[in-house]
Amino acid sequence: MSHHLFLLSPSDTPLYSLTHYSSKPSQSTSSPLASNLPSWSTSAFAGTLTALSGASSASQTQHGQGGTVKIGGGQDRHVIQMIANASLDAIEEVMRKESVMYLKSVDKFNEWTVSAFVTPGNMKFVLLHESRNDDGIKAFFNDVWELYVKTMLNPFHTAHTPIRSPVFDARVRASAKKHL
Amino acid sequence: MAIFGLWVINKAGGLVYERSFGDGLPHLTSNEYLVLAGTLHGIHAITSRLSPTGSSSGAHVISGETFKMNILLTATGTKFVLLTSLVEPTADSMLQKVYEIYADAVMKNPFHTPEMPIRSEAFDTRITTLLG
Amino acid sequence: MSYPQPHPRFSVLSNSSLSSAEHLSPASSSRFSLPSAPSINTATTPKPGVRPNIYDRPLNKTRNAEVSAAAFAFMFSEIVQYTQKRVSGINDLERRLNTLGYRIGTRVLELMAWRNESAAKAPKRETRFLPALMSIHTHVWRAVFGKPADAIEKSVENADEYMIIDNDPPITRNISVPRDMSSLSCSSFTAGIVEAVLDGLGFSARVTAHNTPNDQYPNRTTILIKLEKSVLEREEALKT
């Protein structure tokens, strides 16, 4: 069960991304996309979707083996990034109304649910995940927020420089392992 | 019990600031003050060499019959001279306060170049409130 | 005229300055007293001799991480002198001070928000302009200058202008502008901070600083905030 984290600067340039394969058994397996299609949809439409989300078929097989990493045809990188970017609009829209930072499952695509965390400085953390793990994600976002604030205090870091510090990376992975 | 004047002399002996209060002492031209400040700078250096018991600081107090000059030499070489009446007990604490105002209103002012005459009117107003 | 506090301190600006005590003894820097968010890096205590990096330092306002106001005043005076040598006029100088302030503003916003909200169950953000302005007036000013600003005014003629008034801004307390540059206000540094905070919260605006002395407060300064049209329209839309 994998998670994808993206850190986007206020001008929506990605600063940092992380793919995390969680070893925890996922509580509820999300139903594959094809099944939650309304019955009246034509098969042609279903065909394109499965092509589009090559992920769905692959993820089913992946559930079985649990923690083993499945390399190759699995989740296509560009599909994930497309989902993340697509969710930005949803985040923008929700962000204006709600005044809370942690936006729980803002968007849904295939089996991916997207939850986000918006800092007051309009910095967005976008997390794609499959299983519902509410407080784990919240704690994870809190840690990432703390690490981000610490990175920001570095006088040489501007809002648009990608974060390449290995310590930041190690700390985020440690937190991911702990919470997700 | 009166304060007659204040001089600030930079470490090269040049007069960078001069104020006189009341009419205890006659007001001289700025040119004369410059000359006096220069001589005082020289004297101050000599007095520290005349000590009969080894090394000594420069003159602290130079007194005439009706007034005296209290001199504070700072670590950076700047001299503050306060002209007061003979029996002015608060001269030293006044000098310390002047030094504090100098540190605040002059040295922290970005538009003041060190060792140059002091132009900041914040310094003027605060000196007036303290000594005026 | 004595200072209100004997040793005034600006705390938040100083957080990036690692106090020498912590720096020299890495062992002590492994002692994290983060009451709020449990610091995740307790697992990897720094090995002796490893240079403590930015992630090891606690984010809360610690007593010894504060810088004296005098040190800040000298540094700010040096900043102004440095900038003044490289500009060709007062507006240019103010614009540069503004950009310097902007960089500080982005960090002030994040740090202040983290300090206030990190302990909360559901951390909140300002989404409407007026509460944002209020929080700038009190929280940002207290975080940066140690005292809330003195007044907020909404200009009568044009709807998109708001003003934050500070009777005795600490950073320009020691600065006396010479007569020939009298229109310059070094508080454009503060204007930069305000502009950054507003931009961060999504209300982009042009912020300038103006000297508005009155007999009681010779150093009185007004920070003029000119909102952009889009922000105004969005505020209207959200109001309904």
Added chain:
Amino acid sequence: MTIYSLYIYDRHCACVYYQDWHRTVRPKLAVEGGLLPAVYAPVYPSTNPDDASYSNRNTLASSSGVVVAVNEDVPRTPLPTQSSHSPIAQLPPPPTSSLSFDEEAKLVYGVVLSLRNMIKKLSGKDEQFTNYQTSTYKLHLYETLSGYKFVMLSDPNADSLRFVLRQIYSGPFLEYVVRNPLVEMDSRERGIDNEYFRMSTDRLVRGLTVFQ
């Protein structure tokens, strides 16, 4: 509370007399020709010890005058090197000041003169410079109408010693210098030092409460 030294200058800006008491940094030998004879024996630069022109003057004075007080340890042949009457001879050789004596005397006079002019200019009226104080000593000045300047160095927190200088002027100075025919007062070539004047000044100063 001690008194360190006494300088007397005549109106031609020359140092004509010097005496010290508790001065720890001994004055250095004067440069040849920089100092008048008969000012202060130990620092007078004599080219060869036996032909001390200065010394026979001393014998003449003591034999003819009425012996007021016999000072046993006064050496018959005053050799400049043997400063026996200074009380601390037996200690390790005391530090001598970096300035040679005549330079020091000129500096003292220079300081006194410029301070006098400064005080006059500042006060506008004919005001006298009285003393100045540093961290280790205090210098007092008393000027007579005839242009003689009496300069005394004491410890910093002594109060004004003008009256002491006045006593020295009205006492020993009048008695053993002005009224002493053998002392050429305004001569520009010789100091005014002589036995009686030195002893009575010494006695007067040692008798002061200020002097410990």
